[in-house]
Amino acid sequence: MTAGTSRKARVTSSPPAQEAAILAAAANEFSTVGARRANIDEVAKAAGVSRSTLYRRFPNKDSLLLAVANDAFEQGLARLEDATAGLGPSEAVVAAFTAGAEMVHTDPLLRRMVLEDVELRTITAATMSGLFIEMVTARVGGTLRRAGAEMPDDDLLQAVELHVRLVISFLEVPNTEPEKQTVEYAAHLAATYLAPMIY
Secondary structure, X not given: OOHHHHOXXXXXXXXXXXXXXXXXXXXXXXHHHHHHHOOHHHHHHHHOOOHHHHHHHXXXXXXXXXXXXXXXXXXXXXXXXXXXXXXXXXXXXXXXXHHHHHHHHHOHHHHHHHHHOHHHHHHHHHHOOHHHHHHHHHHHHHHHHHOOOOOOHHHHXXXXXXXXXXXXXXXXXOOOOHHHOOHHHHHHHHHHHHHHHOO
């Protein structure tokens, strides 16, 4: 085997596999050093792709960051759906908020995006568009319907949209009081004020 054949596979990797590798490497880079210091060359190297391959998919750092954020949000929604499996609608609301708070505190990328890196929050705020809110509302509404919510569709979606907008507000402007940044406090808010909105 020559030295050239010991490199990470590039030509044989499928485009979806390359993109997954890029997103994983970029998530690690952004969570480790933040948006300002993130090095695209390091991302390409860690993903085992060339710079040109990376730039064909993501022409600049902002587009890569938004793709990483969207991937993180999608994975987060899947984890919330798993957390609510088998629960009734009110219990599902509390479980989802609790799981979401745990993710923000334990996932390095989400923690940096939400709590630590103002520049990351500024860039990813673009993903919190009206279309994003509609998509998340519909998905969460469907989850709560499967959990047994009986309220009319319009009422359910309106209540869920309020929940989603509250979450975005907390993400964009985190509470400055340490005791209100805990998983337990998120569960308390959900149980006291949000769960009663769903029936």
